[in-house]
Amino acid sequence: MGSQHKFRFGVQCGGALDGQQWRELARKAESLGYSTLYAPDHFIDTVLAPMPALAMAAEATTTLNVGALVFDNDYKHPAILAKEMATIDVLSGGRTELGIGAGWMQVDYDALGIPYDSPGTRIARLDEALQVIKGCYAPGKFSYQGSHYTISDYDAVPKPTNGHIPVLIGGGGPKILRLAGREADIIGINPNLRVGAITADAARSASAQETANKIEWIREGAGVRFDSIELQIRYFLHAVTDDKTSFAAAVAPGFDSTAEEVLGSGAALLGTLDEMIDTLVQRREEWGVTYVIVGNDFFETFAPVVAKLAGT
Secondary structure, eight states, rough: OOOOOOOOOEEOOOOOHHHHHHHHHHHHHTTTTTTTEOOOOOSOOOSHHHHHHHHHHHOOOSSOOOEEEEEEGSOOOOOHHHHHHHHHHHHHTEEEEEEEEEHHHHHHHHHHTTTOOOOOHHHHHHHHHHHHHHHHSSOOOOOEEEEEEEEEEEEOOOOTTTTTOOEEESSSSSSHHHHHHHHSEEEEEEEEEETTTOHHHHOOOOOHHHHHHHHHHHHHHHHGGGGGGGEEHHHHHHHOSSHHHHHHHHHGGGGGGOOOHHHHOOEEEEOHHHHHHHHHHHHHHHEEEEEEEEETTTOOOOOOOOHTTTTT
16 A cells, blocks of 8 residues: 655643643654644643643744644634634744544533534534635635534634645544545544543454554545545554563453454554564555654653654
């Protein structure tokens, strides 16, 4: 399969960080060759709100892209999201990625009293939101009439620096990934989180075969534009070990999987640093995935892989 895209890397950050720690983390990620710093968009077990955190990270750096992995469409009107991200884009000289999803973490919805609609309804609302965002970034005024959003003769300002902000959509099911294939510049291939929580079932949905299935759903949605899409994986299980088979066997019961399934999972990256490099190169050839995301608990350890592969 391969890919026309070069490797690049990002860090998704969470946790209780103060201003100095956040700026230092952004600068460290930039200095280690990471392309992008992402913040999550959740309310339970997440400390920093993404939008001000992204603005601060952009101000603290000179080349680092910033974005959310990913904004929940149900938490903010898409025209407001478009304006706020365009503002950061203009102020940073075009260093943003607009990550957006249909929403999945039900505990957030329950805590805030937001209706947790069916997956089909949330995906349909995201589809409309994407049309609103595109309208905001297009020249001049636009109007839009949908089932969920109505826009009337609105000329959104500011416009993004380059007239467009790359749109990142993450998902694990066929509907969302076909939509992403049609609309997104970057697609995050995720475990299937339709149940609203991370479970053993979600972990199994990241198996090698399921990952291949997800890429086919993206291809179905994308059609002729498939080769232009950048495919991304956020690795939730990553560990440097001289014995990846034993490590996988030890964690496999928690994922209701075998060691072989863990090693082949699209959510796991295990082994020595050299073995990780080999795995990522193999997955680029097999799946076309070139955009690799790790957590801030691992990004410094992972830096030699970034140094070896970024831009290749």
